[in-house]
Amino acid sequence: MKRIGLLGATGSIGVQTTDIIRKHPEQFALFAMAFGRNVEKALPLINEFNPEIVVVQDPDVKETLKRQGYQGLIYVGTEGMYEVATHPEVDVVVNAVMGSVGLSSTLGAIEANKQVALANKETLVTAGHLVMDAAKRNNVSILPIDSEHSAIHQCLNGESKKDANKIILTASGGSFRDKKREELENVTVEDALNHPNWSMGAKITVDSATMMNKGLEVIEAHWLFDMPYDQIEVIQHRESVIHSMVEYVDKNVIAQLGTPDMRVPIQYALTYPNRLELNQTKTLNLVDIGTLHFEEMDFARFPCLRLAYEAGRVGGTMTTVLNAANEQAVALFLNGEISFLTIETLIERALEAHDAIEHPNLETIQRVDEETRELVKSYVK
Numbered sequence: 300m301k302r303i304g305l306l307g308a309t310g311s312i313g314v315q316t317t318d319i320i321r322k323h324p325e326q327f328a329l330f331a332m333a334f335g336r337n338v339e340k341a342l343p344l345i346n347e348f349n350p351e352i353v354v355v356q357d358p359d360v361k362e363t364l365k366r367q368g369y370q371g372l373i374y375v376g377t378e379g380m381y382e383v384a385t386h387p388e389v390d391v392v393v394n395a396v397m398g399s400v401g402l403s404s405t406l407g408a409i410e411a412n413k414q415v416a417l418a419n420k421e422t423l424v425t426a427g428h429l430v431m432d433a434a435k436r437n438n439v440s441i442l443p444i445d446s447e448h449s450a451i452h453q454c455l456n457g458e459s460k461k462d463a464n465k466i467i468l469t470a471s472g473g474s475f476r477d478k479k480r481e482e483l484e485n486v487t488v489e490d491a492l493n494h495p496n497w498s499m500g501a502k503i504t505v506d507s508a509t510m511m512n513k514g515l516e517v518i519e520a521h522w523l524f525d526m527p528y529d530q531i532e533v534i535q536h537r538e539s540v541i542h543s544m545v546e547y548v549d550k551n552v553i554a555q556l557g558t559p560d561m562r563v564p565i566q567y568a569l570t571y572p573n574r575l576e577l578n579q580t581k582t583l584n585l586v587d588i589g590t591l592h593f594e595e596m597d598f599a600r601f602p603c604l605r606l607a608y609e610a611g612r613v614g615g616t617m618t619t620v621l622n623a624a625n626e627q628a629v630a631l632f633l634n635g636e637i638s639f640l641t642i643e644t645l646i647e648r649a650l651e652a653h654d655a656i657e658h659p660n661l662e663t664i665q666r667v668d669e670e671t672r673e674l675v676k677s678y679v680k
């Protein structure tokens with residue numbers, strides 16, 4: 300039995316993780332769960348799974364939970380998530396919170412020698428060197444939940460990494476893939492949230508539309524698979540059937556395919572190196588799909604992808620700035636304070652204003668993250 304500490308339980312990945320736990324009670328138990336403020340979504344999960352610990356973002360949410368009759372332990376904030384991530388009775392930490400707020404819990408889980416199933420890609424973008432360093436020191440493998448990275452993990456399985464020529468990440472193109480840049484001037488939040496293939500949280504859906512999601516995934520792949528940026532390629536693949544590929548020195552290419560359903564990579568991260576049946580997801584029917592499309596990425600059309608490669612190549616705190624500026628800019632867009640195209644403008648300004656610090660420690664990363672958010676807000680004021 301694996302006892303799970305689930306961070307981000309009320310989100311898209313969090314709820315799908317509880318689907319997996321529910322289907323396999325003989326394998327998994329929800330020992331603890333953390334969420335932000337969505338009590339309405341949290342309460343049915345708490346009532347169903349009765350976790351020993353619940354973590355909430357703020358003290359007022361704790362009071363609401365108590366009023367609703369929850370009698371278990373309630374922790375608050377990032378410190379509370381850290382407690383869960385390092386708790387002696389937790390076997391597996393599923394980090395599915397949105398944003399760099401997940402970093403300290405990822406690091407804590409690794410230091411505490413937990414199995415780490417990571418959806419929270421911002422952790423690796425903001426501080427990949429710290430995370431991978433800690434993983435190496437503690438001999439912890441980080442199991443990716445992100446669909447592309449789960450695919451690459453499977454494509455590399457049993458192979459020698461030195462034989463891999465390149466990683467090929469696939470990108471759906473996002474909500475605006477068929478629009479020209481000039482058509483993006485007046486797009487709305489609602490338009491941006493209309494992803495063609497995946498149902499996901501708001502922030503990542505906007506990231507997918509700006510192509511920053513793929514940029515973050517390039518950096519995520521760099522750290523997870525120790526692959527230089529020149530050997531990570533992105534291609535547009537509108538069907539999201541091939542989740543990613545690895546090309547080897549002998550020109551063999553291994554791809555992983557599946558229906559776009561995040562429960563597949565979530566479950567694989569929880570059961571690795573074994574597999575379990577997953578009846579609730581549809582079988583991939585290639586005859587029904589008929590044709591798969593592949594297109595070259597247009598870096599002028601999607602400047603966020605260019606910015607991510609550039610920041611990744613500089614390294615140090617440059618990717619911390621990329622991530623924090625993106626989180627702040629997307630929040631402003633979702634809040635109706637800036638236009639869609641202003642997202643990339645603000646990120647580029649923040650990157651241009653920053654002199655990267657090499658090999659930053661956690662304190663420096665957290666400081667740069669906070670300063671970047673303030674800087675981006677000041678651009679809008």
Ligand SMILES: NC(=O)C1=CN([C@@H]2O[C@H](COP(=O)(O)OP(=O)(O)OC[C@H]3O[C@@H](n4cnc5c(N)ncnc54)[C@H](OP(=O)(O)O)[C@@H]3O)[C@@H](O)[C@H]2O)C=CC1
Pocket residue numbers: 306307308309310311312313333334335336337338355356376395396397398400418419420421444445446497498499500501502503561
């Ligand atoms: N959704 C997907 O299909 C995929 C997601 N990912 C990655 O997984 C992560 C989660 O994405 P997704 O599930 O879509 O996001 P959602 O926005 O749906 O969920 C985010 C979760 O994080 C919680 N949360 C947010 N801020 C805080 C905070 N400060 N403290 C505690 N909890 C917080 C939210 O709580 P609440 O809502 O209660 O406030 C919610 O439970 C992201 O890093 C994303 O990039 C990767 C691949 C696919």
Ligand SMILES: CC(=O)[C@@H](O)[C@H](O)COP(=O)(O)O
Pocket residue numbers: 445446447469470471472473497503506507508512513561
């Ligand atoms: C499901 C998943 O892993 C997302 O990160 C997905 O990749 C988003 O799709 P695109 O970024 O390719 O539009």
Ligand SMILES: [Mn+2]
Pocket residue numbers: 445446447516
């Ligand atoms: Mn992905």
